[in-house]
Amino acid sequence: MNTTRTLRCDVAIVGGGIVGSSAALALRRMGLDVVLLERDLCGSRSSGVNYGGVRRQGRPLSQLPLAQRAHRIWGRLGELIGTEGEYQRSGHFKIGRSEDDLAPDLRTPI
Incomplete structure (x- = not known):
């Protein structure tokens, strides 16, 4: 059984993580024919299991x-x-316990 198939496209992207998928989306929106090659479900590898912040x-x-x-x-x-895509906008804050914890640009007296 022959499982080889020829695909013709303007751009072939290997890897369906956040970078590859984003590039494919942007290029497609520009009118290019794009093939996104991923061995598993898109976003299921590193992009799908990292902290994701x-x-x-x-x-x-x-x-x-x-x-x-x-x-x-x-x-x-x-x-x-x-x-x-399971995106949830939420808050983020950093607590400073001393003046030394402030970023240098925030140390300037007002």
């Missing part, structure tokens, strides 16, 4: 514009992919 706090200031953009995209996940 989507955060803005605690990032370098240079990363904040991208983190803000990602925050907006994650909030629209259901609209973009047709399922909520």
Whole structure:
């Protein structure tokens, strides 16, 4: 029995984790034919079993514009992919026990 099949596409992506799936979605929305190759269910490997936090706090200031953009995209996940994907927006905070725990840019007197 021959199980070989030829697929033609503009882009082939190997790996259906968060990065591969996101790239496939973005490229498809740009009008490209995309094939996403994954040996198991998409998101069931590393992307599906890690801590899975989507955060803005605690990032370098240079990363904040991208983190803000990602925050907006994650909030629209259901609209973009047709399922909520188990994303739940929740809070995050960090407790400082002393002045030394403050980030350097917050130590400037007001």
